[in-house]
Amino acid sequence: MAAFSTNPDVLSSIAALSSATWAYAGLSAAFELGIVRALDAPASAEELGSRLDLEPTLVADLLGVLIPLGAVERRGDRYALTAEFEPFRSGSMAKVMRAGVRSDHLQTADALRRARDGSLAPGWAHRDPDLLVAQGETAGLFRLAAKHVLPSLPGLRERLEAPGARFLDVGAGVGVLSTELCLVYPEVSAACLEPNGTARGIGRERAIEHGLEDRIEFLSIGVEELETSAGYDLALIPQPFLDPASFDAGARRVLRALRPGGWLLVLALDVPENDELTAASQRVRARLWGGGAVGADELIDRLDRIGYACSRAHPPVGAYRMFAAQRGTGVGDERAAVQTRAA
Ligand SMILES: C[S@@+](CC[C@H](N)C(=O)[O-])C[C@H]1O[C@@H](n2cnc3c(N)ncnc32)[C@H](O)[C@@H]1O
Known part of the structure; x- marks a missing residue:
């Protein structure tokens, strides 16, 4: 009953956050697995999968996150980085973006762990080198x-x-x-x-x-x-x-x-x-x-x-x-x- 009395806007806003969290996980996986870097030329999910030793369906679904972001576009059965996102494929811009995404994931995961064990408090006390x-x-x-x-x-x-x-x-x-x-x-x-x-x-x-x-x-x-x-x-x-x-x-x-x-x-x-x-x-x-x-x-x-x-x-x-x-x-x-x- 409680769900019916809840403002539906709250639920859809929370659903949007959940969806964004999974999309962010997809973006980070595309970076960490080397999929972004491998797009030095348009390639199909099968070609990328065989180059990177990854399941092509996984590659396709991860790249699917980058399309609505404007980072990747479809060309037939191939995927290509957009001109706007090309600077983030390799080099210092890519390194900084990958670091930011990784840092967000590691810090939010740590916040959840500490909230669950009761140790969450203000202050930077991280020791994880990564x-x-x-x-x-x-x-x-x-x-x-x-x-x-x-x-x-x-x-x-x-x-x-x-x-x-x-x-x-x-x-x-x-x-x-x-x-x-x-x-x-x-x-x-x-x-x-x-x-x-x-x-x-x-x-x-x-x-x-x-x-x-x-x-x-x-x-x-x-x-x-x-x-x-x-x-x-x-x-x-x-x-x-x-x-x-x-x-x-x-x-x-x-x-x-x-x-x-x-x-x-x-x-x-x-x-x-x-x-x-x-x-x-x-x-x-x-x-x-x-x-x-x-x-x-x-x-x-x-x-x-x-x-x-x-x-x-x-x-x-x-x-x-x-x-x-x-x-x-x-x-x-x-x-x-x-x-x-x-x-
Ligand atoms: C996370 S760093 C910022 C990132 C940094 N620019 C880098 O290159 O890694 C901020 C640091 O401030 C330090 N810090 C916290 N309180 C401080 C204080 N009172 N005096 C000096 N450093 C402090 C923390 O230990 C933390 O390592």
Whole structure:
């Protein structure tokens, strides 16, 4: 009887979520099984099945998910990637998309497991190397921001290109952001603050693989313990991963650790208030990561109060939004010093 008294819109909305979950599973399987990569030329499900040693009916049904997404089109009995999706077949764009899909699956499966055993609580405590790498590699295109967005911040390009340039990577995880930045700016060396030992170990290996072990160091401390005399030109804080008290204390320390005129970037999850369901899912994600979602105005207000100058929000890119704020060089700097001392 209860089902009859339930609003049918609720049921159809939940059915749509269930359907989207299975479609997402199909997309991830098409990536993980190498089906997307194998579509370097139009091919039938039988041809792909024999190349990849897969059941052709499975290949056909997985590709069937990619058709309504606009990623694949039918040409007779063959399948072809659309021009729009071709960049995601191989290379760095494909790697980032595969990492995002994998990371979503691993994290949501872990949330279900922890909800069932009663251990679900806010905070990033993952130790699964596959999950840590997948989450880290979602930032694998940071070099594009490093090349094209960071130079729009006054003075930052000159700083990053100068000998002795220093980057502070707070909550560095497996060190993808530092690697990307160091590859774009050869003078930069990076300090990665990361309390999670598994992530630090993977990050050190990653630095060695890229020949950056002399330029990227990992420190096993939280940002609350940051040594403020170091002098950085650029710092980055991934807000959703830091609990609110650590974020505020950390942002104060970072302000003191920046060289005058240096910049802080804050990465946050975008919360589109005109899309209630997406906003709610972003809040769940940010809560499980530990920091909770913070609106753009509130974040800028918090940075201003701490004493940063020129705080600004960049337009959202996908699920994320970047904020930038500067350590002032003159009067603002004095104000910052007074405020951070008082904190
Ligand atoms: C998941 S990473 C972000 C992804 C990262 N950019 C990468 O390349 O892997 C965020 C990290 O913040 C770390 N973290 C949480 N609280 C912190 C704190 N107070 N100080 C420094 N790091 C913290 C977590 O351990 C987590 O590894």
